[in-house]
Amino acid sequence: MSHWWRTHFGDVGKQEAFGYLVWLIAGVVIAIPEAWSAFGDGDAPWPTISGTIGEIEYRHPWAALVVVGVIVFVAYYAFRYPTEEPDTCNRTAGGRLTRADGARAMVPWWLFFPAAATAVIAGSIITRASDPHDKYALGRTFYGLLGLFWVVLPTLIAYPRAGREAPFTTLFQTLRNLERRLRPLAVVLAWGLVVLVIHLVLYPWPAIIPDLKDLHDTYQRQRPHQQLQPPPGTPPSPYAP
Numbered sequence: 001m002s003h004w005w006r007t008h009f010g011d012v013g014k015q016e017a018f019g020y021l022v023w024l025i026a027g028v029v030i031a032i033p034e035a036w037s038a039f040g041d042g043d044a045p046w047p048t049i050s051g052t053i054g055e056i057e058y059r060h061p062w063a064a065l066v067v068v069g070v071i072v073f074v075a076y077y078a079f080r081y082p083t084e085e086p087d088t089c090n091r092t093a094g095g096r097l098t099r100a101d102g103a104r105a106m107v108p109w110w111l112f113f114p115a116a117a118t119a120v121i122a123g124s125i126i127t128r129a130s131d132p133h134d135k136y137a138l139g140r141t142f143y144g145l146l147g148l149f150w151v152v153l154p155t156l157i158a159y160p161r162a163g164r165e166a167p168f169t170t171l172f173q174t175l176r177n178l179e180r181r182l183r184p185l186a187v188v189l190a191w192g193l194v195v196l197v198i199h200l201v202l203y204p205w206p207a208i209i210p211d212l213k214d215l216h217d218t219y220q221r222q223r224p225h226q227q228l229q230p231p232p233g234t235p236p237s238p239y240a241p
Contacts (some may be wrong), residue, residue, distance in 0.1 A: 009181060016177050019158070019169030026150045033142070045128065045138060052139035054203030064201050071200075075193050078175045079186065112157060116149035 012020075030049075037044035037051070047055070057063045120142065127141040151171065158166040158173075169177065179186040199205050 015167055015169055016174075018167050019174040019177070022154065022158075022168040023171055023174050026154065029150055030146055033146075045135060046142050047135050047139045049139075049143050050200055050203055052136060052143055053200050055136045056140070057200075057203065067200050068197060071193055071197050074172075075190070077172045078189065079179070112153070116153070119149055120145040 037048045124142045158170040
């Protein structure tokens, strides 16, 4: 085990390692309420992420196009490097873009995460108080704020800019680092994104598969067993036996 760890992660730098930690925490923050809703027998005050998105797509079918676009965007940037790089940037041995002049002005990232948690909690409390019986309204607010403050904004903070660089990598760079160190992970991520597209666009797939089978069986039972006879005077078909 120690040999495997040294082989795959022995040369991990501080920024890359901190990126793993930051995005692991973000994943846990999102996964805990999602798991509570999915496996809590309806005890959670909000629906699952897929249930929230499915409800939005039911009310606004065009939202499915946005969902597919977002997933394609994530897949595109998670599995490739930029084709063009700024003149002031170089790549490290780990594949991360860095400024050629070595500037590393730390952004105050440690102030962001407590503010992010406060914003998500406060927004959810306000939504819950305004309409305590609408779980989907709370889900839209809760998951929307989670996505904004724990995915989108940290990615923007971590993106290298002139004279400023966060101590952790972006979400996309973190995924690319993992794919480079663990090649099978790329296949797992691709599989997960494909499943996610089908699940969200055809929500609640795959739970609807038994329903479709039952509907098909019901239709088969209701079909007449004898073919309808043609009206009188209809000439016989030349293809009739």
